[in-house]
Amino acid sequence: MTVIRGCEIPEDLYHWVDKHIWVRPGEGNLVRIGMTSVAGKLVGGKLVAVTVSHRKVGREIHKGRSVATVESSKYVGPVPTPVSGVLKGGNPAVEADPSLAISDPYGEGWIAELEATDWENDKADLLTGEAAVAALTADLEANDITCD
Numbered sequence: 001m002t003v004i005r006g007c008e009i010p011e012d013l014y015h016w017v018d019k020h021i022w023v024r025p026g027e028g029n030l031v032r033i034g035m036t037s038v039a040g041k042l043v044g045g046k047l048v049a050v051t052v053s054h055r056k057v058g059r060e061i062h063k064g065r066s067v068a069t070v071e072s073s074k075y076v077g078p079v080p081t082p083v084s085g086v087l088k089g090g091n092p093a094v095e096a097d098p099s100l101a102i103s104d105p106y107g108e109g110w111i112a113e114l115e116a117t118d119w120e121n122d123k124a125d126l127l128t129g130e131a132a133v134a135a136l137t138a139d140l141e142a143n144d145i146t147c148d
Contacts, residue, residue: 005141007036007136007140008037008147011132015132015136016125020035021033021080022034022105023083026113030115031085032110033079033083035079036105038140040101043070043075044072044073048072050068051069052090052112057088060084060085060086061084061087063122066081067080084122085115086117087112087113088112089113091109091112094108094110
């Protein structure tokens with residue numbers, strides 16, 4: 001894990017840099033998505049709700065569409081999926097305790113699981129490893145963002 005400007009950047013995850021969303025591939029085509037530590041800073045710190053659209057469970061959600069909504073005292077907005085897939089469900093721990101999405105964004109704070117329908121093509125638009133660190137570092141510096 002690299003730390004830039006106080007923001008954690010795990011090199012082993014796939015990052016959608018512009019949206020501050022990460023993807024962790026699992027078994028088969030299953031993927032988990034969540035918000036980066038940068039997203040946690042941008043939403044204003046304390047989340048009061050993370051709501052996965054349960055009416056979408058079992059349905060295909062196309063890349064770029066919302067799988068959840070996050071709400072803080074300063075922000076309400078979507079959590080877009082960086083991959084197309086069938087929504088398997090949300091993280092009940094995060095729905096019960098939204099602060100996990102910020103306090104443990106890469107562990108217990110994941111937001112949703114999908115069964116990716118086109119992982120090989122979708123992952124080509126995501127960055128991982130040194131490329132992700134470089135792109136996120138440039139974004140943090142260009143926008144004067146720190147996570148401290």
